Amino acid sequence: MRLNIDLKEYSLDEGLVEELLNGWIIREKNFNGNITFHSPGFKHYEVDDFSIKGGPKFVDISITGKNCELMCDHCASKILWHMIPATTPEELWNVATNLKNKGVDGVLISGGSDKDGIVQMDNFFDVMSRIKKELGMLLTCHVGLVNHHIAESLSKCGVDAVLIDVIGNNETIANVYKLPHKTVEDYAKSLEILKEFNHNIVPHVIIGLHYGKILGEYSAIDLISQFNPSALVLVVIMPYFGKSRFQLLPPPKTEECAKLVLYARLKLPYTPVVIGCARPAGSDRFKFDLYSLLAGVNAITFPSEGIFSIAKELGLSPKVSPNCCSTIFMF
Amino acid sequence: MSYWEHNGCIVPLDLYYDIETQTWLKLEEDGLITMGLTDIGQVRSGRLLHARIKDKGKLIKKGKPVASLESGKWAGPINALVEGEVVQRNELVLEKPDIINYDPYGEGWIVKLKPVDFNKDAKELLFGESAIEPMKEYIEHWDIICMRCT
Numbered sequence: 001m002r003l004n005i006d007l008k009e010y011s012l013d014e015g016l017v018e019e020l021l022n023g024w025i026i027r028e029k030n031f032n033g034n035i036t037f038h039s040p041g042f043k044h045y046e047v048d049d050f051s052i053k054g055g056p057k058f059v060d061i062s063i064t065g066k067n068c069e070l071m072c073d074h075c076a077s078k079i080l081w082h083m084i085p086a087t088t089p090e091e092l093w094n095v096a097t098n099l100k101n102k103g104v105d106g107v108l109i110s111g112g113s114d115k116d117g118i119v120q121m122d123n124f125f126d127v128m129s130r131i132k133k134e135l136g137m138l139l140t141c142h143v144g145l146v147n148h149h150i151a152e153s154l155s156k157c158g159v160d161a162v163l164i165d166v167i168g169n170n171e172t173i174a175n176v177y178k179l180p181h182k183t184v185e186d187y188a189k190s191l192e193i194l195k196e197f198n199h200n201i202v203p204h205v206i207i208g209l210h211y212g213k214i215l216g217e218y219s220a221i222d223l224i225s226q227f228n229p230s231a232l233v234l235v236v237i238m239p240y241f242g243k244s245r246f247q248l249l250p251p252p253k254t255e256e257c258a259k260l261v262l263y264a265r266l267k268l269p270y271t272p273v274v275i276g277c278a279r280p281a282g283s284d285r286f287k288f289d290l291y292s293l294l295a296g297v298n299a300i301t302f303p304s305e306g307i308f309s310i311a312k313e314l315g316l317s318p319k320v321s322p323n324c325c326s327t328i329f330m331f
Numbered sequence: 332m333s334y335w336e337h338n339g340c341i342v343p344l345d346l347y348y349d350i351e352t353q354t355w356l357k358l359e360e361d362g363l364i365t366m367g368l369t370d371i372g373q374v375r376s377g378r379l380l381h382a383r384i385k386d387k388g389k390l391i392k393k394g395k396p397v398a399s400l401e402s403g404k405w406a407g408p409i410n411a412l413v414e415g416e417v418v419q420r421n422e423l424v425l426e427k428p429d430i431i432n433y434d435p436y437g438e439g440w441i442v443k444l445k446p447v448d449f450n451k452d453a454k455e456l457l458f459g460e461s462a463i464e465p466m467k468e469y470i471e472h473w474d475i476i477c478m479r480c481t
Binding site for chain 2: 042043044045046047048078081082240241280281282302305
């Protein structure tokens, strides 16, 4: 297939572009060529050709504040630092009602894990249920490993989607996540349990998680594809977030990341495949976003400057959303 | 350099300011202007991870982006405080954007412009001591305490 604009000025790998367009065709065929650009409210994001005006509509809350017992090498809990802390049920209710009064429509409940990779949220289920039922907010929950009790409780709360990071390599689970007593099987089991309770699952795969190398990502996508996810979110490792050992490591090459995006697109042709908010800033991000656009993703969060315009030039009709990208399957 | 300080936030008194965007401007002896982010601005944005600055020779209209900065929680433009041509980009900022967090008024300057009509465009900016009161209001409104990476 041929694109209607010349992409030469962006110095892309032409052979790779040819390959990626197989994903473009899937989006054309199965999703009418639609693409959404997300800008959730936890970050002010404004580039020349894309911004969402008005106050935030969807924000992240951490029920453990900045605390995480795992302190994985790639994150060291920094992902929690930008979230609104609400470490008691009362605090969570106050935060949620305040947000609702300020016009926020949805929240992601997240938090740090314990030493078994579980986000302990037992004390918060009642309030989560009230957030859904009394405040009528969109409610998503980013969990760690789950057991039957967590999956059932989340189901009773009426959460709209359950987000879970899936790792496809035991060495990565042991070394990066500090969970030597867990394996890929435990992640498979978590997905299975969540589906037992009919959850909308939105697995996340972190590209370059194994110290900047691609190792278990393809297996993770294979695994995820067996559990009928409502969407798949792909993010790229951000060295700045990691421990000192991680900070100087480069993320995988953009072209390698793009190949993984294509693999996901081909593996999940009827499931929204989304580029999530976490990926390194800089010129490589523009390239990665452009490759992803060509590979037929359904959404990109915080698109690099120029991507929104290129999407329009390519004949797509981009939608914009102030919500978390994990809610894409709901709209 | 004489300066005013509030909650740890430094405001040099020889610069022009735009309070809303927390950007500063210095009129140099050769008629060029230098622009950057204030101490308050660098605190609000957090550790900066990426910077883009418009190419040398480009004419930028007043209020249009002359650069863009990105941190973990914020990404946005640095708008030209006066209309002018880009004559120098701070390569150090491009290479190591968090120099702005360390030294917002010194090594962390962002861009130099050759202004088209400085006197006309600078009318809306606040110079030196006239910026103190609005800065104080801004700092207190947003409850800002300035901390500089060392």
